Amino acid sequence: MIISTTCSKRSLCFSGILFLFTILPFLSRGDDGYRLWLKYDKITDTAYYSMCQQHLQTFSIVGSSKTLQVAAKEIKKGFGGMLATNIKEVSSGDGQLILTKYKDLHTHLKKQFRQDNPFHEEGYFIRSIEEEGKRKIFIVGQEDIGVLYGTFHFLRTVQTRGRLEGLSIRNAPKLQWRMLNHWDNLNRTVERGYAGQSIWKWDELPDKIDERYIDYARANSSIGINAVAVNNVNASPHILTQEYLEKLAALADVFRPYGIRLFISINFASPTALSGLSTADPFEPAVQRWWNNKIDEIYTIMPDFAGFLVKANSEGQPGPQDYGRTHVDGANVLARSLARHNGILIWRAFVYENKGNDRVKDPYDEFASLDGQFLPNVFVQTKNGPLDFQPREPHSPLFGALASTSQMMEFQITQEYTGFSTHLVYLAKLYKEVLDSNTYTDGQQASVAQIVDGTLQGQSMTGMAGVSNIGDVQNWTGHLFAQANWYAFGRLAWDHELSSKQIAKEWIEMTLTHEPKAVETIVAIMEGSYEHMVNYMMPLGLTVLSSEGHHYGPQPWRRTGFHNANKEGIGYNRTSTGSNAVAQYTEPLQRKYEQVETCPEALLLWFHHLPWSYQMQSGRTLWEELCFKYNDGVEGVRQMQQQWCAVRQQIDTATFEQVDRLLAEQEDEAVWWRDACLEYFSQVSKLAIPAEYEVPRYKEEDLKKKEKQSQNLKHYSVAR
Numbered sequence: 069m070i071i072s073t074t075c076s077k078r079s080l081c082f083s084g085i086l087f088l089f090t091i092l093p094f095l096s097r098g099d100d101g102y103r104l105w106l107k108y109d110k111i112t113d114t115a116y117y118s119m120c121q122q123h124l125q126t127f128s129i130v131g132s133s134k135t136l137q138v139a140a141k142e143i144k145k146g147f148g149g150m151l152a153t154n155i156k157e158v159s160s161g162d163g164q165l166i167l168t169k170y171k172d173l174h175t176h177l178k179k180q181f182r183q184d185n186p187f188h189e190e191g192y193f194i195r196s197i198e199e200e201g202k203r204k205i206f207i208v209g210q211e212d213i214g215v216l217y218g219t220f221h222f223l224r225t226v227q228t229r230g231r232l233e234g235l236s237i238r239n240a241p242k243l244q245w246r247m248l249n250h251w252d253n254l255n256r257t258v259e260r261g262y263a264g265q266s267i268w269k270w271d272e273l274p275d276k277i278d279e280r281y282i283d284y285a286r287a288n289s290s291i292g293i294n295a296v297a298v299n300n301v302n303a304s305p306h307i308l309t310q311e312y313l314e315k316l317a318a319l320a321d322v323f324r325p326y327g328i329r330l331f332i333s334i335n336f337a338s339p340t341a342l343s344g345l346s347t348a349d350p351f352e353p354a355v356q357r358w359w360n361n362k363i364d365e366i367y368t369i370m371p372d373f374a375g376f377l378v379k380a381n382s383e384g385q386p387g388p389q390d391y392g393r394t395h396v397d398g399a400n401v402l403a404r405s406l407a408r409h410n411g412i413l414i415w416r417a418f419v420y421e422n423k424g425n426d427r428v429k430d431p432y433d434e435f436a437s438l439d440g441q442f443l444p445n446v447f448v449q450t451k452n453g454p455l456d457f458q459p460r461e462p463h464s465p466l467f468g469a470l471a472s473t474s475q476m477m478e479f480q481i482t483q484e485y486t487g488f489s490t491h492l493v494y495l496a497k498l499y500k501e502v503l504d505s506n507t508y509t510d511g512q513q514a515s516v517a518q519i520v521d522g523t524l525q526g527q528s529m530t531g532m533a534g535v536s537n538i539g540d541v542q543n544w545t546g547h548l549f550a551q552a553n554w555y556a557f558g559r560l561a562w563d564h565e566l567s568s569k570q571i572a573k574e575w576i577e578m579t580l581t582h583e584p585k586a587v588e589t590i591v592a593i594m595e596g597s598y599e600h601m602v603n604y605m606m607p608l609g610l611t612v613l614s615s616e617g618h619h620y621g622p623q624p625w626r627r628t629g630f631h632n633a634n635k636e637g638i639g640y641n642r643t644s645t646g647s648n649a650v651a652q653y654t655e656p657l658q659r660k661y662e663q664v665e666t667c668p669e670a671l672l673l674w675f676h677h678l679p680w681s682y683q684m685q686s687g688r689t690l691w692e693e694l695c696f697k698y699n700d701g702v703e704g705v706r707q708m709q710q711q712w713c714a715v716r717q718q719i720d721t722a723t724f725e726q727v728d729r730l731l732a733e734q735e736d737e738a739v740w741w742r743d744a745c746l747e748y749f750s751q752v753s754k755l756a757i758p759a760e761y762e763v764p765r766y767k768e769e770d771l772k773k774k775e776k777q778s779q780n781l782k783h784y785s786v787a788r
């Protein structure tokens with residue numbers, strides 16, 4: 069199948085020709101995407117440029133820590149680019165822009181920065197203040213890291229053409245830990261990674277520090293990410309060898325000035341793999357000694373090491389249950405040892421048995437009863453939904469069920485089930501949908517976000533992790549718009565009250581264009597993209613229709629136990645007459661999901677098995693609705709293609725073309741999904757696809773070919 073892009077199909081009209089000869093030469097061409105949202109291109113709005121130039125000729129920085137030095141460097145880089153002239157660093161306190169810690173402010177100024185006690189250690193103020201007839205802008209942090217976060221906020225303000233007069237910003241993160249989890253293997257393959265190889269060049273470390281590590285730290289810090297686990301949760305024991313600890317220490321040195329703490333994923337059976345021990349039983353004194361020694365060794369090399377992330381007794385990974393111990397037993401032994409150095413243990417709740425039961429119940433069944441038994445430095449890390457990062461799932465019932473346990477949200481940024489790096493899908497919509505879901509904990513309004521940020525149940529540690537979508541391709545993420553998912557994850561981990569739209573707008577203005585109409589159009593593309601993807605892949609709460617193994621493309625005929633389609637109907641009965649997974653939710657949510665009349669249609673087939681003739685709110689039958697949704701999803705992608713064409717003149721040529729080409733591929737694959745799923749369900753149900761819908765592009769033979777092709781495509785394969 070030859071894919072032609074919507075835009076390239078169009079003939080070059082007069083305005084297009086005019087554009088080629090007039091405007092195009094002035095646009096930057098061939099942006100490779102490496103600079104992410106920290107582009108700092110020269111401001112082209114002359115009024116805004118003059119205003120900035122007037123107020124930002126000099127800056128000064130009070131203090132000399134490494135964090136303040138990187139803040140100064142960023143100011144020079146940012147304004148050097150945006151103003152195309154050097155912003156001069158002058159002695160402490162004299163600049164038009166002043167970066168300082170609160171404690172270093174002159175007493176008369178301190179009063180102006182009313183401290184709401186105690187001010188957050190990562191927080192900052194940005195204020196413009198008149199002093200002796202001169203206007204100065206102050207970026208004030210409680211600690212150095214607050215100054216750096218404030219610096220990035222101020223740069224963002226200018227990047228998004230915000231006002232500089234009357235600036236009065238007070239900001240602090242809502243969560244303590246804002247974390248990226250890399251599923252990067254030590255051989256540089258990336259599990260579920262679609263953007264090249266791992267960025268960590270283990271063979272060069274610790275001697276050679278790749279420039280990319282620094283840019284990675286800058287990008288993360290600019291959105292408030294303060295922790296990273298650098299290796300796969302399917303962890304190699306070798307990460308704990310002295311050789312790797314030295315490499316890790318070199319990375320920790322790079323991250324430190326940017327306020328980023330280093331975690332590693334560890335293999336629970338490391339004591340057996342790396343020493344002569346015959347067991348990794350956490351209750352065995354020799355095993356405990358081994359962990360104590362290893363952890364001491366780590367802290368000797370990295371005194372601010374953050375801790376371990378552990379996937380145990382899940383998908384074949386070793387764990388305490390191998391020795392008849394519980395998750396609490398295993399986690400607490402490691403946590404106790406880490407606690408001696410103020411380290412943290414993150415223990416994943418992603419467990420399932422695969423014994424023919426309803427696996428979505430397993431995380432709750434295994435973990436809810438353990439509430440309150442973990443040591444205070446343990447996080448239980450819970451995936452957003454009870455299954456496994458499907459396009460749409462209800463929130464995990466563990467949110468709300470662990471009142472006495474610190475619980476970290478785990479989202480996936482890499483698009484394992486949402487189009488890899490081929491499909492434009494803005495995941496902030498998914499994140500927000502989950503964070504805003506009402507858990508009805510204690511029968512009241514209680515969003516997932518309120519559980520995660522500890523305001524409802526008062527957990528002592530709070531955090532959110534995102535499985536990284538970063539690789540060593542030039543633009544970091546493959547699809548340019550996948551950068552927006554990294555960006556949005558960080559922004560929401562910092563402040564879950566931001567809207568997806570606001571984040572999209574910021575990202576577009578920092579990355580793509582400032583032209584208001586184009587910004588509006590691209591916001592619309594991004595905001596609509598998530599629902600389109602759900603519709604052409606797995607509408608109405610369906611799950612796991614994707615290929616087995618690599619998970620790319622449709623294979624609804626493979627794992628039929630997830631949708632249970634038969635001649636009579638489709639869906640998973642998780643009500644009290646079925647697996648009773650609904651019982652894991654609190655009332656009145658349980659009742660809402662149990663009753664088909666009140667169950668949201670977006671999750672209908674997640675909770676119910678229904679006849680094909682079931683009447684939907686639209687007046688269509690379930691079968692007709694399914695056909696409608698799949699077609700609607702495809703139409704949505706076509707709409708995105710047209711919207712993208714409409715902004716062509718405002719976008720860098722290389723960027724425009726990459727996205728245009730990928731959208732064409734997305735359209736083709738949306739059709740593939742639609743045709744494969746509807747063809748299969750039509751065969752099973754013996755119902756014909758209504759004539760009002762488009763004739764399938766892919767006939768049975770083509771579908772087989774396409775499936776085979778996708779199995780062979782190298783970049784679709786799982787890299788373990």
Ligand code: GCV
Nearest residue numbers: 251259260301302379418456
């Ligand atoms: C790291 C899913 C993915 C696996 C991943 C696992 C997990 O099953 O397909 O690749 O393994 O989740 O989150 O541990």
